Amino acid sequence: MEDDSSKLINSIWSQELDLPPSCVEFCPAHPSYFLVGTYNLQKDDVEPLPEKKAEDNDDEANENAQAVKPKKTQSRNGSILVFRLQGGNSIVPIQAEPQPSALLDLHFNPNEGFQDICATVSSTATLAVFKFSPGPEDDKPLKHINTMDIASLSGGDISASEGSEILFLSVCWHPSQADTLAVTTNTGYVYLVHLPAWDKGWKLHPEPAITHTLEAWTVNLSPNLGITNSSSDVSFRIFSGGDDSKLRFGTVTWNPSEDFLSETVPAVEARGHDAGVTAILPLFFQDDGSEFLVTGSYDENIRLFSLVPYGRPKNLVEMGLGGGVWRLKLIDLDKTRNESYHWRARILASCMHTGSRVVNVLQTVDGEHQFRVLGRFEEHKSMNYGSDFHPGRKDKLTVVSTSFYDRLLCLWQLELS
Structure with missing residues (x-):
């Protein structure tokens, strides 16, 4: 269970937003700026995301299990908000861009030279790309480049059937192929997209x-795995988490220019989650080819897995964080062995109805794996779906976190030793 001795953190700045925030991320190319995506659902419609862990048995939980399977077409809109961190202790609004659909996820491209490019996904299965270029005379630094829906992206091969709808739930850029990303849907699918x-x-x-049997909540990609048969083929590992309580992963070979996709290693399921898998964070490959991976779930637990090249993954350690673990973000990773550990990672977790957590995971010199909560931020009064940290000082973590129904944006800090 969570360590109650961890530091309880107070905000140094907060503001109520006009619309409910669903996601947030700092721009790696311009780290004083961050974007917030919002999700506005018309009254009398179902809620956009579950409020409780999926295994609860009360009436509210049963309704939540159907949250992204609406009985009617819903009316949603949203916005992208641009903010600047000022002086480390306050936030200045810069730009507000209304969107015709509600936003569920946004991420900047992690690849060098493209870190000012941001992708967003929406409640109408649209993918949009923006360029962020702040300047001293520019009051609208976020520029829209293009938007396409799933029918157009797939050349008409995929479209919603009558009386149903497709939502894009999450998006992830490839860590070393700047023109490649993955998206997930409420229909349980994980798709690859090429942006030449x-x-x-x-x-x-x-x-x-x-493929999942229920909503595919999250996706992540590992770097290229090596040389393939063709110089234009890309081979990499893809991870996904679904409302079916499955963490699934496999290795694919993709040649976007020739529209070729194959499974190099078929998808494997990791056992051990008691509810939907909502967050996936690959850490690093080991010398033997295995990989460490951290997951979050509606069952309120954070887990460390070891994934071997062949065979089923091993759940090394887990810990309850007191709330559904919706997002995970790596703060830093230290693989330098010392007298305290063989390796250590620090992670920022967005924990739905209990706020944000800063978590330490490590392997001790004795080979034991451990989780420990370093800090807790609990001023949010509703669902914490998004948190991110300023990619600056290493000794002090500066975090912005959000909560959905009370529309709160908070700034807080934690000293890191």
Whole structure:
């Protein structure tokens, strides 16, 4: 269980937003700035995301299990908000861009030279790309480049059937292929998308890379795994988490220019989650080819897995964080062995109805794996779906976190030793 001795953190700044925030991320190319995506649902419609862990048996939980399977077409909109961190202790609003659909996820491209490019996904299965270029005379630094829906992206191969709808739930850029990303849907699919240019030529491969039986909540990608048969082929590992309580992963080989996708290693399921898998964070490969991976779940637990090249993954350690673990963000990773540990990672977790946590995970010199909560931020009065940290000082963590129904944006800090 969670360590109650961890530091309880107070905010140094907070503000109520106009619309409920669903996601937030700092821009790596311009680290004083961050974006907030919002999700506005018309009254009398169902809620956009579950409020409790999926295994609860009360009436509210039963309703929540159907939250992204609406009985009617819903009316949603949203916005992208641009903020600047000022002086480390306050936040200044810069820009507000209304969006025709509600936003569920947004991420900046992690690849060098493209870190000012941001992708968003929405409640109408649209993928949008923006360029962020702040300047001294520019009051609207976020520039829209292009938007396409799933039908257009797939060349008409995928579209919602009558009386139903498709939502994009999450998006993830490839860590070393700047023109490649993955998206997930409420229909349980994980798709790969190729962006040969930012403004045109986008293509979604209509064959899912991974399939779940319920909503595919999250996706993440590992770097290239080595040389393939063709210089234009890319081989990498893809992870996904679903409301079916499954963590699934496999290795795929993809040639976007030839529209070729194959499974190099078929998808494997990791056992051990008691509810939907909502967050996935690959850490690093080991010398033997295995990989460490951290997951979050509606069952309120954070888990460390070891994934071997072949065979089932091993759940090394887990800990309850007191709330559904919706997002995970790596703060830092230290693989330098010392007298205290073989390796250590620090992680920022967005924990739905209990706020944000800063978590330490490590392997001791005795080979034991441990989780420990370093700090807790609990001023949010509703669902904490998004948190991120300023990619600056290493000794002091500066975090912005959000909560949905009370529409709160908070700034807080934690000293790191």
